[in-house]
Amino acid sequence: MADAAALVSSRWRDLDKLLLRPGNLVGQNFEPGPELRDDLQEYAKVLVVGAGGLGCELLKDLALSGFRNLDVIDMDRIEVSNLNRQFLFRLQDVGKPKAEVAAKRVMERVTSVNIVPHFCRIEDKDLEFYNDFNIIALGLDSIEARSYINSVACSFLEYDSEDNPCEDTIKPMVDGGTEGFKGHARVILPGITPCFECTIWLFPPQVKFPLCTLAETPRTAAHCIEYAHLIKWDEVHSGKAFDPDDSEHMQWVYAEAVKRADLFGIPGVTYSLTQGVVKNIIPAIASTNAIISAACALETLKIATGCSKTLSNYLTYNGLEGLHTKVTEFVKDKDCLVCGPGVLLELDTSITLQEFITLLEEHPKLLLSKASVLHRKKNLYMQAPPILEEMTRSNLSLPLFDLIGQVSKDVVHVNGMTNKNGKKTSSLRKLRVIFKGIDGVSDMDTAGGA
Amino acid sequence: MAEPKTKYDRQLRIWGEQGQAALEKASICLLNCGPTGSETLKNLVLGGIGSITVIDGSKVEAGDLGNNFMLDESSIGQSKAKCVCAFLQELNDAVKAKFVEESPEALIETNPSLFSQFTLVIATQLVEASVVKLDRICRRGNVMLIFARSYGLTGLVRISLKEHNVVESKPDHFLDDLRLNNPWPELKQFAETIDLNVTDLVAHKHTPYVVILVKMAVEWAERHGGCLPSTREEKKEFKEFLKSKTIALDEDNYKEAIEASFKVSTPRGISSNLRQIIDDSAAEVDSTSSDFWVMVAALKVEFIANEGDGEAPLEGSIPDMTSLTELVTGFVISSAVNLSRTLLLSSYDSETIVLLYTYKTDHCQLSCRHYVNLQKIYQAKAEADFLVVEQRVRNILKRIGRDLDAISKTNIKSFCRNARKLTVCRYRLIEDEFNSPILPELLKLLTDEDYSVAVGFYILLRAVDRFATNYNRFPGLFNG
Numbered sequence: 006m007a008d009a010a011a012l013v014s015s016r017w018r019d020l021d022k023l024l025l026r027p028g029n030l031v032g033q034n035f036e037p038g039p040e041l042r043d044d045l046q047e048y049a050k051v052l053v054v055g056a057g058g059l060g061c062e063l064l065k066d067l068a069l070s071g072f073r074n075l076d077v078i079d080m081d082r083i084e085v086s087n088l089n090r091q092f093l094f095r096l097q098d099v100g101k102p103k104a105e106v107a108a109k110r111v112m113e114r115v116t117s118v119n120i121v122p123h124f125c126r127i128e129d130k131d132l133e134f135y136n137d138f139n140i141i142a143l144g145l146d147s148i149e150a151r152s153y154i155n156s157v158a159c160s161f162l163e164y165d166s167e168d169n170p171c172e173d174t175i176k177p178m179v180d181g182g183t184e185g186f187k188g189h190a191r192v193i194l195p196g197i198t199p200c201f202e203c204t205i206w207l208f209p210p211q212v213k214f215p216l217c218t219l220a221e222t223p224r225t226a227a228h229c230i231e232y233a234h235l236i237k238w239d240e241v242h243s244g245k246a247f248d249p250d251d252s253e254h255m256q257w258v259y260a261e262a263v264k265r266a267d268l269f270g271i272p273g274v275t276y277s278l279t280q281g282v283v284k285n286i287i288p289a290i291a292s293t294n295a296i297i298s299a300a301c302a303l304e305t306l307k308i309a310t311g312c313s314k315t316l317s318n319y320l321t322y323n324g325l326e327g328l329h330t331k332v333t334e335f336v337k338d339k340d341c342l343v344c345g346p347g348v349l350l351e352l353d354t355s356i357t358l359q360e361f362i363t364l365l366e367e368h369p370k371l372l373l374s375k376a377s378v379l380h381r382k383k384n385l386y387m388q389a390p391p392i393l394e395e396m397t398r399s400n401l402s403l404p405l406f407d408l409i410g411q412v413s414k415d416v417v418h419v420n421g422m423t424n425k426n427g428k429k430t431s432s433l434r435k436l437r438v439i440f441k442g443i444d445g446v447s448d449m450d451t452a453g454g455a
Numbered sequence: 456m457a458e459p460k461t462k463y464d465r466q467l468r469i470w471g472e473q474g475q476a477a478l479e480k481a482s483i484c485l486l487n488c489g490p491t492g493s494e495t496l497k498n499l500v501l502g503g504i505g506s507i508t509v510i511d512g513s514k515v516e517a518g519d520l521g522n523n524f525m526l527d528e529s530s531i532g533q534s535k536a537k538c539v540c541a542f543l544q545e546l547n548d549a550v551k552a553k554f555v556e557e558s559p560e561a562l563i564e565t566n567p568s569l570f571s572q573f574t575l576v577i578a579t580q581l582v583e584a585s586v587v588k589l590d591r592i593c594r595r596g597n598v599m600l601i602f603a604r605s606y607g608l609t610g611l612v613r614i615s616l617k618e619h620n621v622v623e624s625k626p627d628h629f630l631d632d633l634r635l636n637n638p639w640p641e642l643k644q645f646a647e648t649i650d651l652n653v654t655d656l657v658a659h660k661h662t663p664y665v666v667i668l669v670k671m672a673v674e675w676a677e678r679h680g681g682c683l684p685s686t687r688e689e690k691k692e693f694k695e696f697l698k699s700k701t702i703a704l705d706e707d708n709y710k711e712a713i714e715a716s717f718k719v720s721t722p723r724g725i726s727s728n729l730r731q732i733i734d735d736s737a738a739e740v741d742s743t744s745s746d747f748w749v750m751v752a753a754l755k756v757e758f759i760a761n762e763g764d765g766e767a768p769l770e771g772s773i774p775d776m777t778s779l780t781e782l783v784t785g786f787v788i789s790s791a792v793n794l795s796r797t798l799l800l801s802s803y804d805s806e807t808i809v810l811l812y813t814y815k816t817d818h819c820q821l822s823c824r825h826y827v828n829l830q831k832i833y834q835a836k837a838e839a840d841f842l843v844v845e846q847r848v849r850n851i852l853k854r855i856g857r858d859l860d861a862i863s864k865t866n867i868k869s870f871c872r873n874a875r876k877l878t879v880c881r882y883r884l885i886e887d888e889f890n891s892p893i894l895p896e897l898l899k900l901l902t903d904e905d906y907s908v909a910v911g912f913y914i915l916l917r918a919v920d921r922f923a924t925n926y927n928r929f930p931g932l933f934n935g
């Protein structure tokens with residue numbers, strides 16, 4: 006037993022150098038001492054979103070940084086093409102859920118850590134699940150998923166009567182992303198630093214070829230491939246959906262693309278390019294993922310302990326020609342729908358929940374369809390799953406005013422679908438509702454939040 | 456074993472078969488397998504590096520478990536090199552993994568020839584004196600050296616090798632090689648076959664912008680005493696001139712031409728960067744010269760001055776260019792996609808659509824042919840340039856007494872395609888850096904907003920290591 010205790014304390018020999026000693030570059034509320042490590046291990050709960058290239062690294066780095074309570078969520082299963090960088094997986098793991106294997110492997114080697122895996126979609130978890138964590142670390146490869154987690158983390162943010170963010174409602178996020186030799190790491194403190202949506206313009210729109218080019222004037226190999234994939238497939242396989250993971254389907258598209266390219270004298274169609282174009286494959290290497298994840302894990306440690314000042318607020322890394330890094334301090338969009346105080350809706354006390362949901366669909370700032378409505382952890386109406394829909398359906402005909410306890414103003418969360426660049430995406434929005442003609446709002450002081 | 460192509464798919468998309476082959480040929484030696492070194496090897500092993508040799512004389516302590524994932528509780532008391540090596544081997548069975556349980560410092564003293572077998576040595580956390588010695592050993596043996604030092608939340612990486620030549624440097628942003636400022640005869644002839652003064656709107660819209668610019672530049676030069684637009688005023692005028700040639704508002708090809716019009720005015724000839732490379736004394740080749748410099752010599756000796764017309768070999772690829780606009784799309788889609796056709800039928804009778812379809816299709820195919828033909832002209836020129844350079848390379852090889860086929864066609868081709876982007880990096884000896892730092896350079900960087908912090912840490916890290924050399928311990932308020 007004595008040996009085990011000694012092992013535990015000497016394992017953190019190097020971490021203690023950061024946590025026990027004062028310094029000049031530390032965070033604002035840094036209080037060095039052994040209690041800090043104890044607190045970190047006892048209370049800090051971190052959620053890692055994604056168990057891919059970044060997620061594997063993040064779990065390892067966070068476990069080695071002294072965190073003891075980690076969760077990881079990922080809906081994917083392990084594929085052979087992951088093995089060049091997702092170092093927690095082996096060939097015999099192919100087909101197994103990433104989150105589960107990743108959690109198990111890290112726990113095997115770093116015995117002090119407890120990692121709870123969640124093999125599901127991020128949308129499958131309710132708000133309470135996310136609220137349980139002190140920090141959320143994102144290792145994702147899609148804009149939609151980032152946007153969703155961002156809206157969840159921002160939904161916890163409350164503002165005081167002066168429209169200043171309440172500090173204890175801030176849910177910090179650390180976000181990493183890579184593409185080939187390039188990557189970024191950023192710290193998002195909702196209400197203080199820009200959220201993902203504030204700087205959505207950083208992500209350029211995806212290149213889409215006009216259908217007419219594909220159909221009539223292909224000029225590049227990619228045009229020929231997209232013709233086979235988007236036009237020819239449907240013409241030949243009426244009704245049968247194309248499955249990018251079915252290699253027979255991919256072979257068919259490849260063969261058609263080659264025919265097309267020959268017809269127009271266009272070089273360069275290969276099977277590998279066909280896969281790349283059809284599945285929109287992002288190139289990825291181990292070292293970029295390791296560098297970006299290490300930056301994210303360190304920021305997570307700094308946020309949790311204050312042992313050093315945090316990144317403010319966006320790091321870009323480029324290892325393409327030599328090596329370049331740059332830190333940019335982006336500013337918040339004060340009108341941001343996601344991290345701002347929330348869209349203000351002035352309502353009649355008579356409005357029913359059903360009418361409220363219809364209003365969200367037509368509201369020019371929201372345009373939110375199929376909304377579920379949440380008030381203070383209580384589901385007022387849920388679109389899914391069917392059992393919850395049935396349980397909450399009777400609320401639709403009741404006045405919203407009564408449903409939220411007849412208060413003059415409050416915050417409600419709505420979760421529905423919005424249209425982003427022609428693509429339906431899940432969106433969570435925070436709304437400030439105020440009821441007309443009720444005491445306390447006659448002065449039109451509409452700034453108050455919850 | 457997994458199909459390597461699938462396993463390495465995501466990286467092959469970056470560095471290709473050639474890059475992967477180079478990686479698989481490389482043998483790496485790591486000195487000291489702390490977290491910095493172990494993590495570095497991990498990322499190389501995952502990618503399929505040829506072989507690794509881990510050299511470390513220490514035994515695993517409990518404290519190592521807090522920073523090195525390659526070690527676990529069962530490793531305590533064992534050789535660190537052995538444990539790290541075993542974990543790394545588990546990551547990729549295609550990699551040959553070896554370890555040597557000896558102190559790197561001692562090996563540098565006693566067995567310097569050991570290092571000559573490696574492609575590259577990664578030295579981590581070495582004391583100053585050993586770094587300097589190792590650097591000299593590596594230079595002599597033509598072995599690349601990467602020196603890495605981490606210290607708390609800071610660290611540095613230093614590359615040291617005599618010379619590093621990059622052919623496929625793949626820079627982030629690089630101007631395409633359209634040669635609009637200096638078109639060769641075949642390109643001009645092709646442009647002449649296309650009439651820009653057609654009144655047919657669709658045909659007008661379908662002319663690739665390259666053709667527009669070549670023709671307009673000729674027209675401009677005729678009116679300006681044979682000169683191309685060069686001053687700001689002239690460039691502006693040239694843009695106006697292009698704009699005046701549009702016959703509809705939505706001609707994307709003309710918009711592209713206006714946007715790209717500066718390419719007509721860029722200075723002719725090779726860049727100063729390439730000039731510096733061909734003027735390098737290493738381009739005076741003999742039997743000891745590397746393939747890279749033999750190929751540079753081939754460029755230098757005559758190609759650029761003769762067939763090249765002052766230019767490097769042509770790259771041979773052209774960017775995609777749009778030649779269709781919204782106006783036409785509705786009809787074309789209708790014919791291609793049955794669904795759209797039925798939608799349109801509500802407002803047009805089917806005969807009209809079929810008629811319009813054939814009409815547009817003709818033009819579309821015309822424009823596509825333009826593009827593909829243009830591509831062929833660029834490719835043909837690149838191929839011709841390559842053949843000339845190849846001949847020169849063979850001549851030089853013969854002259855310096857090497858096998859005529861010592862450099863493969865593929866390599867010469869790649870060299871020609873990337874001639875404008877060649878990069879030569881040279882590094883000082885670490886000993887020189889330590890003993891005679893270039894102070895004005897340091898002072899300049901210290902006052903530069905972008906570099907002052909990094910340079911500050913560089914000086915601090917150097918001071919820390921000098922302190923450690925002198926006092927045999929690291930500075931700080933507390934122990935360790």
Ligand SMILES: [Zn+2]
Nearest residue numbers: 200203341344
């Ligand atoms: Zn925002």
